[in-house]
Amino acid sequence: QHLNRLSANLALLSDVSMAVLGGSLKRRERISARLGDVLSQIFLASAVLKRYDDEGRQEADLPLVHWGVQDAMYQAEQAIDDLLANFPNRFVAGALRAVIFPTGRHHLAPSDKLDHKVAKILQVPSATRSRIGRGQYLAPTPHNPVGLLEEALLDVMAADPIHQKICKQLGKNLPFTRLDELAKQALAGGIIDNSEAAILVKAEESRLRSINVDDFEPEELATQPVKLPEKHRKPEAA
The missing domain is CATH 1.20.140.10 (Butyryl-CoA Dehydrogenase, subunit A, domain 3)
Structure with a gap:
């Protein structure tokens, strides 16, 4: 209506x-x-x-x-x-x-x-999400940003329960960052095993890959003098 x-x-x-x-x-x-x-x-x-x-x-x-x-x-x-x-x-x-x-x-x-x-x-992965994304190329190849984002989402979701487990054991609400360092500390403390530590490390790698931007040295961004061909050069004053 x-x-x-x-x-x-x-x-x-x-x-x-x-x-x-x-x-x-x-x-x-x-x-x-x-x-x-x-x-x-x-x-x-x-x-x-x-x-x-x-x-x-x-x-x-x-x-x-x-x-x-x-x-x-x-x-x-x-x-x-x-x-x-x-x-x-x-x-x-x-x-x-x-x-x-x-x-x-x-x-x-x-x-x-x-x-x-x-x-x-x-x-959150679901039948609805898969249905509306049908036909998208989601392979996590180096030159497919959408596929890499999808992989990062899955890695972060896999790491979330492990992160919560560590927070519960330590009695702290730790930020969901520097997961690789957190994995080393939790592994040394016997809170998680090697497989769980590997999941945290992979999630941190995927997370950083998704949010990091290209960086350049100042020299690369500086304006470079352009050399003109001979026929385009102005004649020097006598």
């Missing part, structure tokens, strides 16, 4: 814009672009619902469905609101606003609580 209402509003706005602006609508690209934005968001919301239906209406997918549809409808209304605020004929704009938003806008952006649910789905 909400999508049908947005579609009807888009049809009304398109017809009125053509009737009022005529050929100048083509030159008023921001007006036509906002009409396109509304159409795009309706299409995205429809695609979300279709995929949800095609994949068997999995209950675990609902946070993703709610987020996708809510965001699309919010963005569509935002585009309509911006269009009306900038419509050249203010009398027509006021009349359209009274028809489309008689009591104000209807949709809000996805809530922080819903954002958290979606983030949890994306961060």
Whole structure:
């Protein structure tokens, strides 16, 4: 029903814009672009619902469905609101606003609580996560950053219970950093075994590989003089 209402509003706005602006609508690209934005968001919301239906209406997918549809409808209304605020004929704009938003806008952006649910789905391996990532190349090869990030996620998840075990034994809430050094200390103290220490070391390597950035020496970044070919050199003054 909400999508049908947005579609009807888009049809009304398109017809009125053509009737009022005529050929100048083509030159008023921001007006036509906002009409396109509304159409795009309706299409995205429809695609979300279709995929949800095609994949068997999995209950675990609902946070993703709610987020996708809510965001699309919010963005569509935002585009309509911006269009009306900038419509050249203010009398027509006021009349359209009274028809489309008689009591104000209807949709809000996805809530922080819903954002958290979606983030949890994306961060924890599950059937839903695998389904929405189907077709991605996730091999952890040196030149595939997405695959390396996926490997880092799995390594960190494997290290988390070991880290919690060490914290419990020491009675401290230790930061999840420098896991290689923590592994040496815990291994020396008999808290973990060699296999657990290896998991911590691997997780630290993957974590650093994911967050580290390229660094260069100052000399490498300094501007170097450019040697011009002979034919481009200016003749020296006599």
